[in-house]
Amino acid sequence: MRGRLMRNVSMARMTTWGTGGRADRAYVPADVEDLADFLAGLGPRDEVLWVGLGSNLLVRDGGVGGVVILTSRTLGQIEEPGGGLVRAGAGVPCAKLARHFAGRGFAGGEFLAGIPGTIGGALAMNAGAHGAETWDLVYRVETVDRDGGRRWRAPGEFEVGYRSVAGADGEWFTGAELRVVSEDPATVRARTRGMIQARAASQPVGQRSCGSVFRNPPGDYAGRLVEACGLKGARVGGAVVSHKHANFIVNERNASSSDIEALIGKVRSRVREETGVDLEPEVRVVGRRTPPHRKDHGPGEGR
Ligand SMILES: Cc1cc2nc3c(=O)[nH]c(=O)nc-3n(C[C@H](O)[C@H](O)[C@H](O)COP(=O)(O)OP(=O)(O)OC[C@H]3O[C@@H](n4cnc5c(N)ncnc54)[C@H](O)[C@@H]3O)c2cc1C
Structure with a gap:
């Protein structure tokens, strides 16, 4: 190793x-x-x-x-293999790739500028904004499985939907080749800036959050439903529904994950009671509710 x-x-x-x-x-x-x-x-x-x-x-x-x-401290290479493709490692931050696109005059990936994740995460979530999604750009993805087997796979091998990607079970993304179209760099830069400004105007940028907590239900917006139920400012412990964007929960005062999870549950049941819509979380919830009892750990190397 x-x-x-x-x-x-x-x-x-x-x-x-x-x-x-x-x-x-x-x-x-x-x-x-x-x-x-x-x-x-x-x-x-x-x-x-x-x-x-x-x-x-x-x-x-x-x-x-x-x-x-x-992955975010590694797998960070950006390459241009030619043929209108850009190859990015799974650990490349989306914003960094968007800056690369803007600098080179590559259009199509401007929306990535506002997504504070990696390309691997964007592939796993089919992250998107401003009417565009990550998989719109994918030419092929590189994966690895549990046995260390590596493959290139085409988009057709996956079922890609709104914030969801299925297929190639037991494999993870190590990188992707994305299709780009050349355009005047100043135009791409201006569009990228416009998207960042629109986001700053409508979202609690600078506060600790996970972006949109719930997926938008068909034909509606989760944020609109949460706001209509009077839940802006609703709180559990240090977690609060943002006043700026009702689909964001922000960690305002040392919230715990259980505060956030409880607030997600509270919002979900209130919206279900008042509107009949069962909002589905977009955020992925993982891990144990309580730590295991163990004697074998010293302070370790936790950062
Ligand atoms: C302020 C803010 C704004 C946001 N705006 C948007 C937005 O406009 N649009 C949008 O779609 N999302 C948005 N998000 C959500 C988030 O940025 C995206 O979902 C992003 O794609 C997650 O990337 P990540 O690297 O942080 O993934 P993580 O949060 O680390 O992981 C997310 C999931 O992907 C899996 N995963 C991560 N890397 C890989 C990999 N290499 N291979 C396989 N699985 C992997 C993880 O296991 C996990 O299940 C926003 C978040 C914040 C905080």
């Missing part, structure tokens, strides 16, 4: 909500080959959780068992 294996790692430092317990183990691979070897060496019962920038993740206060693969 050439990467960095850490024990007892604080997941609060790996998520944009800034909450969550500890991971038993976390691994920062040196590169894709090292990652494949690491996965192949895991026991069959080891759970594996991939984490990019933790911008769509609620890790419960009891932390996570098994091993967390941290």
Whole structure:
């Protein structure tokens, strides 16, 4: 192993909500080959959780068992293989790739500028904004499985929908080749800036959140429903429904993950009672509610 294996790692430092317990183990691979070897060496019962920038993740206060693969400090290469393609590693921040596109005059990926996750996370979630989605750009993706097997796969091998991607079970994304169209760099830059400004005007940028908590139901907006139920400002502990955007829950005062999860439940049941719509969370909730009792851990290498 050439990467960095850490024990007892604080997941609060790996998520944009800034909450969550500890991971038993976390691994920062040196590169894709090292990652494949690491996965192949895991026991069959080891759970594996991939984490990019933790911008769509609620890790419960009891932390996570098994091993967390941290991609955001590695797999960060951006290449131009030609043929109108840009190749990006799973750990590349979306905003960095959008800056690369803007600098080179590549159109189509401007929306990525406002998504505070990695390309791997954007592929897993089919992240999107301003009417565009990550998989609109995908030419092919590179994956790795638990045995360290690596493959290139075409979009047709996946079922891609609104904030959902299914297919290639048991594989994770290590990178993608994205199709771009050349345009005047100044025009691409202006469009990118416009999208960032629109976001700052409508979202609680700068506060700890996970973006939209709920998926929009067909033909409506989750934020509109939450606001219509008078839930802006609703609170559990340090977690509060944003006054600026009702589909955001912000960590205002040292919230715990259980505060956030309880507030998600409260909002969901109130909206269901008042409107009949059962909002489905977009954020991924993982981990244990309470930490396991253990004697074997010292302070470890948690960051
Ligand atoms: C302020 C704010 C604004 C946001 N705005 C938007 C928006 O406009 N549109 C939008 O779609 N989302 C938005 N989000 C949500 C979030 O940024 C996206 O879902 C993003 O794609 C998550 O990327 P990540 O790297 O942080 O993934 P994480 O949160 O780390 O992980 C999310 C899920 O993807 C899985 N995953 C991560 N990496 C991989 C990989 N390489 N292979 C397989 N699975 C993987 C994880 O296991 C987890 O299930 C916003 C979030 C915030 C905080």
